[in-house]
Every structure is written in structure tokens, then in C-alpha cells.
Amino acid sequence: MIIVVGAGPAGIAAARCVLECNLPVTVIDDNPAPGGQIWRGEAINLGAAQLLSGTRVVAIDGRARTVLTEGPGGPRTLHFSKLILATGSRELFLPFPGWTLPGVFGAGGIQALVKTGLHVAGKRIVVAGSGPLLLAVAALLRRRGADVRLIAEQARPAALFSFAAALLTNAAKLKEGAGFAWTLAGVPYATGAWVEAAEAEGHVRHVHLRQGNRRWVEECDYAAIGYGLVPNDELHSFAADSEHVIPVPTGDVDLATLEGAAAGYEAAGQPRPSAKLERARRFGAVLARAFALDPELRSLPKSDTFVCRCEDVTLERLCGWDSFRAAKLHTRCGMGPCQGRICGPAARFLFGWQDTSIRPPAFPVRIASLVTTTLATNGETS
Amino acid sequence: MIGGGATAAGMGHLAVMDDSDPQFALTSYSQALWSELAPQLPPDAEYLPCGSLWLAADDEEMAEVYRKFAFYQERNIAVEVLDAKQLAEAEPNLRRGLAGALRMPSDSVIYAPCAARWLLEGIPVFLGHQVSEFTDEGVEFANGHRFAAGSVILATGTAITRALPWVPVQPRKGHLLITDRYPGFLHHQLIELGYLKSAHSVANDSVAFNAQPRATGQILIGSSRQFGTEDSTVEQDILSRMLARAIEYMPGLPTLSAIRAWTGFRAATPDKLPLIGLCPGHSNVYLATGHEGLGISTSLATGRLIADHILGRLSAIPREPYLPGRSFDGHD
Amino acid sequence: MATINLLVNGRVIAAESGSSVAAAMLSSGITTFRTSVSGEPRAPLCGMGICFECRVTIEGQDHARSCQITVQDGMVITT
Ligand SMILES: Cc1cc2nc3c(=O)[nH]c(=O)nc-3n(C[C@H](O)[C@H](O)[C@H](O)COP(=O)(O)OP(=O)(O)OC[C@H]3O[C@@H](n4cnc5c(N)ncnc54)[C@H](O)[C@@H]3O)c2cc1C
Ligand SMILES: Cc1cc2nc3c(=O)[nH]c(=O)nc-3n(C[C@H](O)[C@H](O)[C@H](O)COP(=O)(O)OP(=O)(O)OC[C@H]3O[C@@H](n4cnc5c(N)ncnc54)[C@H](O)[C@@H]3O)c2cc1C
Ligand code: FES
Numbered sequence: 001m002i003i004v005v006g007a008g009p010a011g012i013a014a015a016r017c018v019l020e021c022n023l024p025v026t027v028i029d030d031n032p033a034p035g036g037q038i039w040r041g042e043a044i045n046l047g048a049a050q051l052l053s054g055t056r057v058v059a060i061d062g063r064a065r066t067v068l069t070e071g072p073g074g075p076r077t078l079h080f081s082k083l084i085l086a087t088g089s090r091e092l093f094l095p096f097p098g099w100t101l102p103g104v105f106g107a108g109g110i111q112a113l114v115k116t117g118l119h120v121a122g123k124r125i126v127v128a129g130s131g132p133l134l135l136a137v138a139a140l141l142r143r144r145g146a147d148v149r150l151i152a153e154q155a156r157p158a159a160l161f162s163f164a165a166a167l168l169t170n171a172a173k174l175k176e177g178a179g180f181a182w183t184l185a186g187v188p189y190a191t192g193a194w195v196e197a198a199e200a201e202g203h204v205r206h207v208h209l210r211q212g213n214r215r216w217v218e219e220c221d222y223a224a225i226g227y228g229l230v231p232n233d234e235l236h237s238f239a240a241d242s243e244h245v246i247p248v249p250t251g252d253v254d255l256a257t258l259e260g261a262a263a264g265y266e267a268a269g270q271p272r273p274s275a276k277l278e279r280a281r282r283f284g285a286v287l288a289r290a291f292a293l294d295p296e297l298r299s300l301p302k303s304d305t306f307v308c309r310c311e312d313v314t315l316e317r318l319c320g321w322d323s324f325r326a327a328k329l330h331t332r333c334g335m336g337p338c339q340g341r342i343c344g345p346a347a348r349f350l351f352g353w354q355d356t357s358i359r360p361p362a363f364p365v366r367i368a369s370l371v372t373t374t375l376a377t378n379g380e381t382s
Numbered sequence: 383m384i385g386g387g388a389t390a391a392g393m394g395h396l397a398v399m400d401d402s403d404p405q406f407a408l409t410s411y412s413q414a415l416w417s418e419l420a421p422q423l424p425p426d427a428e429y430l431p432c433g434s435l436w437l438a439a440d441d442e443e444m445a446e447v448y449r450k451f452a453f454y455q456e457r458n459i460a461v462e463v464l465d466a467k468q469l470a471e472a473e474p475n476l477r478r479g480l481a482g483a484l485r486m487p488s489d490s491v492i493y494a495p496c497a498a499r500w501l502l503e504g505i506p507v508f509l510g511h512q513v514s515e516f517t518d519e520g521v522e523f524a525n526g527h528r529f530a531a532g533s534v535i536l537a538t539g540t541a542i543t544r545a546l547p548w549v550p551v552q553p554r555k556g557h558l559l560i561t562d563r564y565p566g567f568l569h570h571q572l573i574e575l576g577y578l579k580s581a582h583s584v585a586n587d588s589v590a591f592n593a594q595p596r597a598t599g600q601i602l603i604g605s606s607r608q609f610g611t612e613d614s615t616v617e618q619d620i621l622s623r624m625l626a627r628a629i630e631y632m633p634g635l636p637t638l639s640a641i642r643a644w645t646g647f648r649a650a651t652p653d654k655l656p657l658i659g660l661c662p663g664h665s666n667v668y669l670a671t672g673h674e675g676l677g678i679s680t681s682l683a684t685g686r687l688i689a690d691h692i693l694g695r696l697s698a699i700p701r702e703p704y705l706p707g708r709s710f711d712g713h714d
Numbered sequence: 715m716a717t718i719n720l721l722v723n724g725r726v727i728a729a730e731s732g733s734s735v736a737a738a739m740l741s742s743g744i745t746t747f748r749t750s751v752s753g754e755p756r757a758p759l760c761g762m763g764i765c766f767e768c769r770v771t772i773e774g775q776d777h778a779r780s781c782q783i784t785v786q787d788g789m790v791i792t793t
Contacts, residue, residue: 030763032784037762041732059618068618077618090764102745102757112761113781117733119741202755203745232764309759310766312752322509326383329390329495330426332598336751337562337641337766337777342759359644360616364562364766364777367603368636370643371629372622562777563751598751639777 008036010260011086017264058361062242098198107226121145128152163290310336324353385495391646404703412683428493428597553647565599652713735780
């Protein structure tokens with residue numbers, strides 16, 4: 001059985017291509033319904049694929065070729081012939097004073113919440129961070145009746161120019177961009193600008209913005225701040241050396257779909273080179289360069305700003321360690337339930353550390369979900 | 383990295399043990415040293431004087447409780463026998479029907495990596511340097527640098543056999559799992575008495591119930607004992623057996639959220655006593671390894687015994703039982 | 715869209731069926747989902763099950779990520 005982890009555009013494309021090759025496929029996804037980040041809440045047709053929603057893969061055994069899942073029916077061990085990891089990405093969050101206040105969301109974070117029912121009509125919202133996602137998010141918020149105060153993009157105009165130039169060669173993206181421009185008419189788009197701090201007691205009420213030497217305060221009900229995407233590659237490290245595991249690089253929808261398709265054909269034993277995929281990868285590379293993070297953002301967090309939100313570890317306590325593992329061992333940074341998914345990428349940006357110690361379960365799970373043997377087989381302790 | 387070896391992986395239960403007289407001597411001496419230090423320990427060392435409960439599931443294990451009780455009482459260690467009812471009151475989340483327990487109120491729990499860092503404060507530490515050679519005059523780093531020293535102490539844990547292949551130390555793998563925060567779920571370090579039976583069997587992989595309250599409100603669950611592997615992968619079947627065993631004792635565990643599982647390697651010796659003292663064939667090289675599952679408990683005493691030797695002082699307990707040159711005949 | 719009721723900290727709130735518990739709680743004006751280790755109020759950040767800031771107790775299950783769970787009529791939630 002070919003198993004696909006992730007029912008976003010990449011996983012869906014992979015599953016469809018496997019089916020096209022007349023092979024059975026199972027798709028596993030953590031969310032209650034398929035669609036991944038971008039098609040969240042939309043109707044998805046997965047054809048003859050078996051779909052396990054609300055189910056997460058918590059461990060992979062590359063040698064035994066099994067995945068351990070936690071789902072509505074409890075834990076299950078599933079065998080695979082090939083395993084496609086289309087686990088997509090999450091947002092990069094950079095710590096700044098006040099980023100832990102209620103009302104400060106990720107940019108994609110508020111998008112996901114709106115898609116699952118959050119009302120934003122009439123809310124004053126500041127959108128900030130980096131990447132084309134900010135435009136998509138602001139457009140969605142505006143369509144849902146929010147008062148988008150401004151979009152603060154950290155990239156500087158010179159860098160963005162290369163992105164604009166690349167857009168001109170990509171008709172679909174250009175059209176999408178034009179759509180955003182139309183929806184967002186009248187919303188200020190500040191480049192080389194970012195949120196320095198969010199403030200007020202118990203909930204965000206205003207944010208401090210900075211653009212070069214200019215500093216100002218913007219009142220808001222919500223702030224939506226995300227600095228681009230980080231791949232969800234925790235599962236990959238469990239089975240990095242297995243030739244039966246195919247990790248799918250993610251990107252925007254188009255790239256993710258093409259990458260997923262390529263992985264699907266490969267898993268089915270019928271690899272197909274695709275010129276479109278090559279083009280999409282080149283576009284992805286331009287995007288990454290255009291929105292590369294300004295090194296000045298490293299000075300956003302102050303010494304008492306929490307970097308690790310699960311364990312409330314401040315920047316100050318992290319200074320002086322020479323690796324993520326050492327910092328983790330001595331400060332508890334990354335030891336909480338998110339397992340370093342938020343502070344790990346932030347620490348990578350701030351200190352250049354790589355998180356090298358990924359351990360199962362890949363997600364926190366109920367203890368019951370890790371009990372896959374019965375006591376009857378428990379040797380001498382039975 | 384400070385505390386990055388087995389110290390990062392272990393449970394940090396500071397226990398007095400009665401496996402043998404020398405083991406009792408070392409653990410009780412060390413515990414006295416820990417109690418002295420306790421008031422000065424930094425908060426991140428998470429010292430928790432929670433006491434231990436040795437759990438008896440049935441009458442046979444209850445007999446063991448009474449045997450231990452007599453052993454410790456004779457040696458002036460505070461102990462208490464809990465009957466079934468008292469045990470249920472002390473730990474309401476244990477399953478009903480256990481026979482009772484032995485309570486050791488002076489046992490405690492610590493977060494060893496931070497304690498190690500604190501113990502090293504003020505001492506020059508060369509991190510990221512591997513020692514490739516040692517002599518009675520000092521050590522040589524892998525990068526070729528030499529460091530002269532009057533005494534060299536090899537405290538390299540399971541890695542000792544890389545430097546000294548004759549040393550009878552074997553890695554004994556253990557699995558542990560930690561939960562999210564559930565303050566008040568557990569009050570004592572719990573150990574099943576079946577532990578003794580399984581801990582003693584060398585042939586098979588074994589699991590035993592072991593649960594520890596952390597100062598954070600998290601629960602640390604152990605443990606397994608496995609020989610013949612140096613692969614640090616978390617093995618799902620072992621983890622599963624270990625947790626199933628834990629659930630037998632604590633039926634409320636299944637719904638708790640597990641955050642992380644990991645493994646570590648204990649440095650095991652044939653006679654279950656550590657190797658502390660002069661390295662045979664050397665005049666200034668000492669060994670401090672082989673502490674198996676008690677290396678945090680016995681760390682302070684280990685340090686004292688070696689310091690005593692170097693400084694020509696008398697020690698508070700006899701040093702002979704732990705000397706690396708002792709005979710291991712009769713132990714397999 | 716059909717409206718259902720949730721019981722949050724003993725108070726009834728209306729929610730649209732199909733929405734996530736987190737979105738429903740936020741829409742009803744609840745701002746604090748959990749208290750951090752050092753005592754700060756916290757609320758959803760990522761909306762996608764990664765950050766664990768939206769943890770609440772749902773039907774007796776502690777540490778449940780409210781952004782990943784769909785509302786059900788009569789669901790009992792505590793923050
Ligand atoms: C918050 C957010 C918002 C975004 N919004 C946009 C947008 O508006 N426009 C745009 O073009 N791009 C957007 N992106 C980029 C987005 O990643 C891609 O457009 C597209 O969704 C990528 O598809 P994918 O299939 O690679 O990943 P995803 O769509 O992220 O799908 C991955 C799926 O894998 C599941 N998964 C991950 N790990 C496991 C596991 N261990 N077990 C089970 N399931 C698992 C996830 O739940 C998810 O459903 C957004 C990204 C993020 C993080
Ligand atoms: C699962 C498990 C549970 C445990 N539970 C407990 C418990 O509850 N209570 C208890 O008291 N003990 C417990 N232990 C045992 C305890 O953790 C160990 O005995 C103790 O940590 C050993 O400390 P150490 O300093 O001797 O070795 P380590 O912590 O392994 O340190 C050895 C150090 O030497 C370094 N090193 C090795 N070779 C070289 C070289 N050539 N050059 C330079 N540096 C080198 C390593 O990098 C490492 O940092 C447990 C162990 C395990 C695995
Ligand atoms: S909001 Fe991040 S996990 Fe729910």
C-alpha cells in the first residue's frame with residue numbers, strides 16, 4: 001500500500017497520480033477534513049483513495065516500513081510499500097515584545113481561523129510579516145468585512161522588484177496578484193516595515209510599527225503577523241535514510257501540486273519529468289530570495305521577550321548557549337508540547353541553531369496511542 | 383555540552399538502595415551529600431524532595447517491603463510501611479488492590495543537566511574537545527593540543543571502553559517518556575518492586591513501572607532495560623510494553639498527553655557496582671564510571687571518594703568495593 | 715448555517731456548526747484560552763494545530779487543541 005501523509009494540495013495531487021497508475025492509496029491527515037492550508041474547508045474529491053482524517057502520523061519505522069497513527073479509532077500501525085510525506089509547512093514566527101498577547105495571530109493563523117469560522121467583520125486588523133501570503137490573508141480578511149489597517153512587509157522595495165519582475169512571466173500569479181490589488185485597494189502596503197511591539201493589558205490594542213527611521217503606533221483589534229513558511233519536516237528525520245520514504249518539498253499551491261504529482265508518480269514506479277515543475281521551482285527560488293529576512297529583525301526580541309512560548313523562556317536565557325540542544329537541555333526551550341515547532345525556527349533565525357534532536361512522538365499524543373502491544377506479549381512482566 | 387551524555391537522558395531519582403552493602407553505603411552517603419547541597423541548588427535544578435514509594439502488588443512483594451523496612455531501620459534510614467489503604471491515600475491515581483508500599487521519605491528527584499552545570503560553576507570547562515589520549519601526566523585532545531595535569535579522571539560514562547577496552551562496562555539501553563503538565567497527578571517517585579526481578583535479569587529486554595513527578599507538574603515514566611544494542615532509536619514495541627505496564631499500575635495514564643519519548647544508555651558493570659578509583663597500571667589516572675542507573679544518586683559520593691584518594695584523606699565509607707581493579711569473577 | 719450551543723466555563727455560547735472550537739470561542743469574545751507557565755494569558759496563534767496556544771479542556775480531555783476540533787452541540791469546554 002502506498003501511504004500519503006498530508007491531504008493538502010501536494011498530498012492530494014500525489015494520491016491522484018497514484019490512483020491514475022491504478023494503484024491503491026491511503027491518505028492520512030491531521031485536520032478534520034482534507035484540503036491542507038489553502039483548501040481548508042473546501043469540498044475535496046479524493047476518488048478511490050482511502051482517507052483517514054483527524055489522524056496524525058506520530059512515528060515512522062523506516063526498517064519495518066510502518067507508520068504509527070493516532071486517530072478517532074485509537075492507535076493503528078499501518079504498513080507501507082512507499083510513504084509520501086506531503087506534510088506542507090507552517091508559519092515562521094519571530095518573537096517581538098507582545099507577540100504572546102491574545103489577539104496577535106499568525107498571518108496564516110488568522111486565515112486558518114477565519115476559514116474555520118472566526119468572524120472578523122468590523123475588526124481593525126494590522127497584517128505584517130513577509131511574503132505573498134500577507135496579500136492573500138489581507139484580501140480574505142477584507143472580503144470578510146474586516147478593516148485592514150495596513151500591510152507591513154519586511155522586504156525592501158529593491159528585493160520586491162525581483163519578485164514583481166518574476167510575476168510578469170507567470171500569467172496565473174499575475175492574475176492572482178491583480179485580484180488581490182483590486183480587493184486591497186486603499187489598504188496601505190508598507191515595505192521595509194515591521195511590527196516592533198504589540199501592547200495593552202490582556203489583549204492587543206495597538207502595535208508599534210517601524211519603517212526605517214519612521215516609527216508610529218496603529219490601533220487594532222487583531223494583529224496577523226507571519227514571516228513566511230517553514231517546512232513541517234519533523235517526520236522526515238525519522239526515516240531520512242529509507243529509500244521507501246519520499247519527502248515532498250512544499251511551496252505555494254502550484255509548486256506543491258506539481259511536487260506532489262511528481263512524488264505520486266515516483267511512488268507508483270512511473271516517474272515523469274515535468275518542465276512545469278522545473279519552472280515552478282525556479283519561481284519558488286525567486287520568491288525565497290525576494291522575501292529573504294532582513295537581518296535587522298534579529299533585534300526584534302528584547303532580553304525579556306519570550307522566545308519559547310510553551311515554557312516561557314526569554315531571549316536572555318538563551319544567549320550564551322552554543323546549540324539548540326544545549327539551550328534546550330539547560331533552559332527547557334523547545335521542551336513543551338509544541339516540541340520546538342515555534343521556537344526552533346525562531347532560534348535558527350536568531351542564533352543559527354539547527355534542531356537536531358527530533359524524538360517520537362512527532363506530535364504529543366495520548367499515552368494510549370503509544371500502546372500498540374498487549375500485555376500478553378509483554379515477556380517477563382506479563 | 384555539559385550534562386549531554388547519559389545525564390541528559392536519565393530520570394534523576396536520588397535514591398538510597400539496598401542491593402548490596404557497598405551499594406547501600408555509596409547511595410546513602412551520596413544522599414546525605416545531596417541533602418547538604420539542596421538548599422543552595424538553583425531553581426532550574428528542580429530539586430523535589432518527594433520521597434519514593436516501592437510498590438508491592440501482592441503478598442510476596444509485601445514480604446519484600448518488610449525485608450527492606452528491616453534493612454533500612456537497622457541502618458538508621460527513615461522508612462515507613464504503607465498498607466493498601468494508606469497507599470491509596472498517598473497516591474489516589476494508583477490502581478486499587480495493591481498490597482502496600484515502602485515509603486522512603488528522604489529520597490528525592492533532580493533535573494541532572496542543570497545540577498551538573500551548577501556543580502561546574504567556577505571550574506574551567508573545555509566544551510567540544512574530545513580527549514584522544516591520556517597518561518599519568520595529562521591528556522591530549524583530538525586536535526593535537528595537550529593539557530598537563532596532576533591527575534586525570536575518566537568520567538566518560540559508557541564511552542570508557544573506547545579508551546580502555548578491558549573495562550567491564552556495557553551500555554544498557556533505557557526508554558523514558560514525559561507527559562504534559564498535570565500538577566497533583568502524582569506525589570512520589572513510584573517504583574514497582576517487580577523492578578528488582580526484571581532489573582536483575584541480564585538475558586532479556588525488560589520493562590518495569592517507574593513514575594516520577596517533576597517540579598514542572600510533568601510526569602516522567604520509565605523504564606526499560608536492554609543489553610546488546612547501541613542504537614538509540616526509540617523502539618515502539620518496548621515503549622508500548624513499558625507504557626502498558628505503567629497503565630496497569632496507573633489506570634488514569636492513557637488519556638494523558640505524551641510529549642516526548644527518548645532513550646539513554648546506562649554504563650552497567652557485572653557486579654552492579656560502579657568503578658571508582660585508580661585505574662590499574664596508572665598512578666594518576668582515575669576512573670569514575672559504571673554507575674548504571676544510579677549515577678546521579680551516587681555522583682557526589684563518587685567525586686568525594688576520588689578527591690579523598692588524590693588528597694590522601696580518609697573517606698567516610700570504605701573505597702575498596704568500587705576499585706576498578708577488583709575481581710569480577712562469579713559475575714557474568 | 716445551523717447554530718449550535720457550546721458550554722464554555724459554564725456559559726452558553728452560540729456557534730456555527732462546522733466551525734472549529736477556537737474560532738467559535740474567539741467569535742463569541744473569549745480572549746484567554748490558557749494561562750502560560752509564567753501566568754500570562756494566551757490565545758490561538760497558528761490556527762493549524764502546531765503552536766499549542768489554543769489548548770483548553772474539551773469534554774474532560776485536558777490539553778486539547780481547540781483549533782483542530784470541530785464544534786458539536788452541547789460540547790463542554792473549560793479554559
Ligand atoms: C498557515 C498557512 C497559510 C497559507 N496560506 C496560503 C495561501 O493563502 N495561498 C497560498 O498560495 N499558499 C498558502 N500557504 C502556503 C501553503 O503551504 C501552500 O499553498 C499549500 O497549502 C501547500 O500544500 P501542501 O500540500 O504542501 O501542504 P499543506 O496544505 O500544508 O498540507 C499538509 C497537510 O499535512 C498534514 N500533516 C502534517 N503533518 C502531519 C502528520 N504528522 N500527520 C498527519 N497529517 C499531517 C497537515 O495537517 C496538512 O493538512 C499557506 C501556508 C500556511 C502554513
Ligand atoms: C533511562 C535512564 C534512567 C536513569 N535513571 C536514573 C535515576 O533515576 N537516578 C540516577 O541516579 N541515575 C539514573 N540513570 C543513570 C544516570 O543518568 C547515569 O549514571 C549518569 O548520568 C552518568 O553520568 P556520567 O557523568 O558518568 O556519564 P555521562 O552523563 O554519560 O557523561 C559522560 C560525558 O563524557 C563525555 N565524553 C565521553 N568520551 C569523551 C572523550 N573522549 N573526550 C571528552 N569527553 C568525553 C560525553 O560527551 C559525556 O558528556 C539513568 C540512566 C538512564 C539511561
Ligand atoms: S492555534 Fe496553534 S495549535 Fe491551535
